[in-house]
Amino acid sequence: MVFIDTSIWIGYFSKGYYEKLDYLIENDLVVINDIIIAELVPFLHNAKAYELKDAILSLPKNKLDIDWDKLIDMQKINLANGINKVGIPDLIIIQNVIQNNQMLWTNDKHFYLMQEFMGLKLFDPYTLIP
Secondary structure: EEEHHHHHHHHHHHHHHOHHHHHHHHHHOOEEEEEHHHHHHHHHOOOOOOOOOOOHHHHOOOOOOOHHHHHHHHHHHHHHHHOOOOOOOHHHHHHHHOOOEEEEEEOHHHHHHHHHHHHHHEOOOOOOOO
């Protein structure tokens, strides 16, 4: 399963980028969580993009099981390695993806910086052969 970050959804909906996302959706390989829903759904609703909103709400969803002590440790590791300004929602996303043994597809640079220190697996859309 591939966890799709908000940065990918925005490019997909607004500019038609990421044709590999179509492949993942068609093959039931996409997952999100409530953070992604909370970031996307209000904007889709406001834009009257009700079909897109319904499509997002119908995707498989990881349950959030937040380990606050682990988040604190992750942030300590970030700071020790010069990775600053990582928000709590992004730490929760990393923790959620790792807990569920998934890959993360994102455009956010700080996830790439944290990959080495967190054991995070990032999805490379160029390696997927439909």
